[in-house]
Amino acid sequence: MPQLDELKFDEKGLIPAIVADSVTKRVLTLAYMNRESLELSMRDGLTTFWSRSRQELWRKGETSGNYQHIVSITADCDGDALLVMVEPDGPACHKGTESCFEYPLWHSPERGEFSLRGLYRLLEQRKEEKPEGSYTSYLFEKGLDKILKKVGEECTEVIIAAKAEDRRETVYEIADLAYHVLVLMAEQGITVEDIHRELASRHVIDHKVKQEKMT
Numbered sequence: 001m002p003q004l005d006e007l008k009f010d011e012k013g014l015i016p017a018i019v020a021d022s023v024t025k026r027v028l029t030l031a032y033m034n035r036e037s038l039e040l041s042m043r044d045g046l047t048t049f050w051s052r053s054r055q056e057l058w059r060k061g062e063t064s065g066n067y068q069h070i071v072s073i074t075a076d077c078d079g080d081a082l083l084v085m086v087e088p089d090g091p092a093c094h095k096g097t098e099s100c101f102e103y104p105l106w107h108s109p110e111r112g113e114f115s116l117r118g119l120y121r122l123l124e125q126r127k128e129e130k131p132e133g134s135y136t137s138y139l140f141e142k143g144l145d146k147i148l149k150k151v152g153e154e155c156t157e158v159i160i161a162a163k164a165e166d167r168r169e170t171v172y173e174i175a176d177l178a179y180h181v182l183v184l185m186a187e188q189g190i191t192v193e194d195i196h197r198e199l200a201s202r203h204v205i206d207h208k209v210k211q212e213k214m215t
Contacts, residue, residue, distance in 0.1 A: 008080040022071040022085040023200045024193050028092035029100040045070050066090030116192050123186040139183050147187055150180045
């Protein structure tokens, strides 16, 4: 495994650093580090890069406040690229988006994998475009009160199905509830990442209790 002195910087003294959210695992940006910026990042726990355009060191968040708190830095097998896992204080992109990678070019229709984030983005698209005949468009057109009513109804359906110990129906109703909650989130601008981070912040390991159990 490459150590710091074994990293392979290019002819300009740079190494690419892929920055990803440690909670959501989403790639946020690709930047470059030199030996000095890497050492500063490791020393201070905040991402610091080398600007190829300005030819100077820059710390992410110095002007915007969107600092990136480093969780880990990992070198690849050849020692010529880095993966930097961070907890971001805000958007990674200078355009104000969460990630610099926001512009899909192509995806395989056969190999597309379902995700809550993907569904959420579809809901955002429905909210903006409101295509005719779409149930989601109908909910957004009716507004918050209608969406909240549906969330309440689906909560009741989950309770009824679970109380009846009908596993198949409970799964079906939970899926309905999850969908309507995502619609509510899109309506109020609450992202999947917001919920992910909130849950992650509650996931605290009590190392003292764990140690006592081991002994």
